[in-house]
Amino acid sequence: MNFDIPVSGFPDTALSVAGLTDYIRFLLEQDEQLRQVWVEGEVSSAHHHRSGLFFTLQDPDGSVAIKCVAWSGQLAKLVQVPTTGQQLIILGSIRVYPQRGEYQLSVWQALPAGAGLQALRYQQLRNRLEAEGLFDPQRKRSLPPHPQTIAVVTSSTAAAWGDIQKTLKQRYPGLHVLFSPATVQGEQAPESIVKAIQRVEQDGRAQVLILSRGGGAVEELACFNHEHVVRAVANCSIPVITGIGHQRDESLVDLVADAAVHTPTAAAERVVPALTELYTEHQQRVAILHDAVYHQLDMAQNRLQQMQNRLRRLRLDRQVQQEIQTLSWKRQQLIQTTSGQLQHATQQLEILRQKLATLDPKAVLLRGYAVVRRENGAIARSAQELSVGQELSIQLSQGEVKVKVVEIQND
Secondary structure, eight states, X not given: OOOOOOTTSSOTTOOOXXXXXXXXXXXXXXXXXXXXXEEEEEEEEEEEETTEEEEEEEOTTSSOEEEEEEEHHHXXXXXXXXXXXXXXXXXXXEEEETTTTEEEEEEEEEEEOTHHHHHHHXXXXXXXXXXXXXXXXXXXXXXXXXXXXXXXXXXXXXXXXXXXXXXXXXXXXXXXXEEEEOOOSSTTHHHHHHHHHHHHHHHOOOSEEEEEEOOOOTGGGGGGGOHHHHHHHHTOSSXXXXXXXXXXXXXXXXXXXXXXXXXXXXXXXXXXXXXXXHHHHHHHHHHHHHHHHHHHHHHHHHHHHHHHHHHHHHTOHHHHHHHHHHHHHHHHHHHHHHHHHHHHHHHHHHHHHHHHHHHOHHHHHHTTOOEEEOTTSOBOOOGGGOOTTOEEEEEOSSOEEEEEOOOOOOO
């Protein structure tokens, strides 16, 4: 490309350095996009000056960088003060400095990027909910000591559901369990969990609710920090216990729930007592009551004997007789009261014994029933599962019999 140079040596359109710089500054500083722009990058260097913090923001590969400044009056307003190596999201505007012929980003706000941004959002939500009093211990309700119906909110395909069922069946047979399935991972999880909790409340039968899932990465457990889920738990009309499989960090749902444990199995153990433990505790209470009754009776007899000896020494036969009658009446009243309490405790013990007896599979066999098992030990429940010639074992109340199928009748 050729340029024609006037005879005078200078073109008429030549700009001064100041003119060119002013033109560039006008273009950059008046551009609407550059007057408020978000920029993400890594802080490659930073140094403090009395006028502010000067640092360089660059792309991860280091190929492109831009100089930035956060003035002293703005530093205290930054969520994250830039330091070397941090990944930040910067809000600022482009400014041109004519003396150096440079431009830089004048910083208004700095936020952590990536995982740091998620942590910031988590902390902001936690602070807001805490300010509302949702984590106040006084809001937490006690779990019912002997619930007859409980609800479980978790995924139908998760191992947590199987662990909870197994634990409840072992500890408290006959318990009524309502299952409200929910998605507990992914973008659809928060809405799914909220709807599952609402179904339990609308049903109205459950006395306590277990919200649970197994372990997982932090990202997989993000739904339990979602504001909608936290508020659904906080506003639930029945007590809620969480059993979410993580050991290090508490989720916001854990903080707002009435009780929180680290695993689904622990949640199931917390909501119901073990029937065998109840039986043992009852036996201990009966023994303690028995000892207390006889201790009181022994003390009364000793006191009676002391009074008799005292009256004999005073030779007040009439008063002695009156005291004897009074003590005799009190003794009879004490015996009646303690006998009634002992009889009531014995009846409760017999009810528990009968309940345990009904749960004993051997008792069923003693009534004439038998258990038919196939070769692999599995219980045969239908004639359609068997075939002619198949060998079976029949377990009776006493002994076991080996048989072979000769005919099958399907009714």
